[in-house]
Amino acid sequence: MTTQNNPTPGSSIGELVAKITAQFSALVRDELKYATVQLQAKVTKLGVGGAILAVVGVLAFYLLTLLFGAAVAGFATIMPVWASFLTVAGILLLIMIILALVALAKIKSSKQNVVDPKAGLTKDVDAVKKGFTK
Template structure:
């Protein structure tokens, strides 16, 4: 170590230490962030899997509920008519949902990022004009 006459490290030595300490600090922080993010990603993956399981169970529950509705209607009418009524109601609900979805999609318009395309065209024109002049 080079030190000044007062026994303290020189400016060059201090800058060298600072550089070393800073790179060590950055590496340690990156390691910590990696460990933290991998733990969070594992928890998020487990949570997403549980949401998927909940969706499947809800789907089965919906099927059982529909079967119960058919069985309840079977008390007042023939089984085939009860099943037909439930199926028609489901198809009507599906049609309404499809029309609402179609309307929402048509509101979006073109999938192209139109403002970005216009901005890029303007940038290209500006560069061309700047080059020509």
Template sequence: MTAPSHEPDTRGATRVQVTPDPANASTGELIGQLTEQLSSLVRNEARLAQAEVTQKAKKLGAGAGLFGGAGLTAFFGVAVLLSAAVLGLAELMPGWLAALIVAVVLFVVAGVLALVGKKDVAQASPPLPTQAIAGVQADVATVKQGLSR
């Protein structure tokens, strides 16, 4: 490994940012720091909000898909129940009992899908970036406290 060179870099401009000590900094330097820090803070909070909304939207989509699956499964359960009624009345044989058992199993599956979907939708609601909002409120409170000194 080579030792760091103190010669200027001729390949391109480099920017070294030196943060002055707040006790010895001028008003202009402090305002510059404040502007940089606020813009960085706003960008970070916006990224957090975007990530949070994306995560909640995914959960909402999964929950809606599970509700759709529950509805389709319930539809097939009704179709099988109708088949059981037809078989029971037409034949008066044990074939309808098998169809009835299948229908009950389909309704149980539909119930499980509906409960899981409800849980996912409840976790994704409301689709607001609550963590980001709380972070911004805390940041505003900190800035207000700092300005009041």
């Protein structure tokens, strides 16, 4: 009795090639199915992680608001409430200005890095040409 996966001693080359081709096709299909399952699991985990990070971002915003309110309340014990709001706003404005200046300095320094893919490709082509001439 002959099975599809086990060749018989009298099998022809054509039959053997057909069996190998069928087995290879099945292997490729199974690998694609496996990759799809893995990708679906990864996307699901990324989606859940992203949603949790979004919730964390919203809660962090509320926490920051509470901290600023606490700073205002703390300053209100030594000065009028309106002055404590202005003090906290001034401190935040100072922090924002410092961060903006640091960001602008980084942006200006990035102009030193020139992106020139043509030069890199030219070097690669030249290296290949030199390799052929040897």
